[in-house]
Amino acid sequence: MSPVAFLVFNRPEVTARTFAAIREARPPRLLVVADGPRATRPGEDAKCRETRRVIDEGVDWPCEVERNYSPVNLGCAERVAGGLDWAFSRADRLIVVEDDCLPDPSFFRFCDQLLERYADDQRIGQICGSPFICDRLERSTSYIFSRYGPIWGWASWARAWKHYSLTLESWPEVERSGNFRSFIPDPFERRSRRKTYHGLHRGPRSTWDLQWGYAKMANSMLSVIPTRSMIENIGFGADATHTLTQNGPALTRGSMPDSLIHPTNILADAAFNDQFSMKAQPHPWQRRLSRLLVRLNVWAAADNQ
Numbered sequence: 142m143s144p145v146a147f148l149v150f151n152r153p154e155v156t157a158r159t160f161a162a163i164r165e166a167r168p169p170r171l172l173v174v175a176d177g178p179r180a181t182r183p184g185e186d187a188k189c190r191e192t193r194r195v196i197d198e199g200v201d202w203p204c205e206v207e208r209n210y211s212p213v214n215l216g217c218a219e220r221v222a223g224g225l226d227w228a229f230s231r232a233d234r235l236i237v238v239e240d241d242c243l244p245d246p247s248f249f250r251f252c253d254q255l256l257e258r259y260a261d262d263q264r265i266g267q268i269c270g271s272p273f274i275c276d277r278l279e280r281s282t283s284y285i286f287s288r289y290g291p292i293w294g295w296a297s298w299a300r301a302w303k304h305y306s307l308t309l310e311s312w313p314e315v316e317r318s319g320n321f322r323s324f325i326p327d328p329f330e331r332r333s334r335r336k337t338y339h340g341l342h343r344g345p346r347s348t349w350d351l352q353w354g355y356a357k358m359a360n361s362m363l364s365v366i367p368t369r370s371m372i373e374n375i376g377f378g379a380d381a382t383h384t385l386t387q388n389g390p391a392l393t394r395g396s397m398p399d400s401l402i403h404p405t406n407i408l409a410d411a412a413f414n415d416q417f418s419m420k421a422q423p424h425p426w427q428r429r430l431s432r433l434l435v436r437l438n439v440w441a442a443a444d445n446q
Contacts (some may be wrong), residue, residue, distance in 0.1 A: 142169060144168060147174070162245075174225070176215055217347060222352070236252045241375050244372055245396050267296070272291070286407055289414065321358075373393065
């Protein structure tokens with residue numbers, strides 16, 4: 142089984158539930174990344190210690206445990222990005238689980254199979270644990286490919302993570318190139334992402350995952366999207382960093398069969414891309430107009446061939 146990177150902070154109860162799923166999978170290597178307590182939060186030091194104790198006292202199977210525990214609070218962006226830099230420097234592939242992403246046992250088997258299948262395929266940058274926008278996709282295969290890559294349970298390789306940058310150094314060059322426009326055909330989404338990437342490039346930064354999405358986009362890497370969700374997010378609440386309220390998808394954790402049906406070709410699923418992009422638009426009129434503009438661009442391109 143591939144090594145597992147486990148990202149934790151200050152939620153011992155949530156960590157214990159997710160760690161139980163990792164314990165059931167029994168990975169031979171476990172790389173734990175933990176942030177330190179915030180000085181402005183009385184009592185958080187005890188919660189961080191209790192969270193780390195879940196792992197320190199809970200590994201009861203043959204497992205090489207490596208720890209990257211910060212004594213001080215680095216924040217979500219610096220801690221996760223730096224922790225994953227450390228983890229990928231020690232393993233050529235990783236299954237990445239955050240403390241609040243409860244995986245089904247089949248998630249680990251799914252990631253293992255596809256980490257091996259696409260190990261040397263530079264077109265693939267990530268394996269996801271759920272479609273994110275729904276529990277299930279109606280497809281004839283076990284997974285599809287997309288330019289989007291949700292990070293509620295995921296896996297990747299050091300060869301893909303090497304393109305990651307918290308500060309988006311390459312953004313000015315990518316913005317000037319045609320790659321940005323071709324990868325994000327929706328004009329409203331492109332405008333929104335341009336604004337986001339400008340901000341991330343200038344700093345400061347409070348998150349790490351938007352930069353990972355950028356790294357895949359800028360290097361034309363696709364993500365594997367399973368046709369059923371194998372992840373349940375159990376972290377919604379006042380003690381969460383970002384998921385304070387459940388205004389996102391409430392995914393049901395399901396199981397993926399061991400025998401996978403693989404797609405014949407490595408092509409982005411246009412219908413899923415369109416659906417995911419529409420979900421990102423804040424207003425219905427933008428979603429309708431975006432769909433129309435994308436279709437007009439497709440028709441124009443076909444007429445010019």
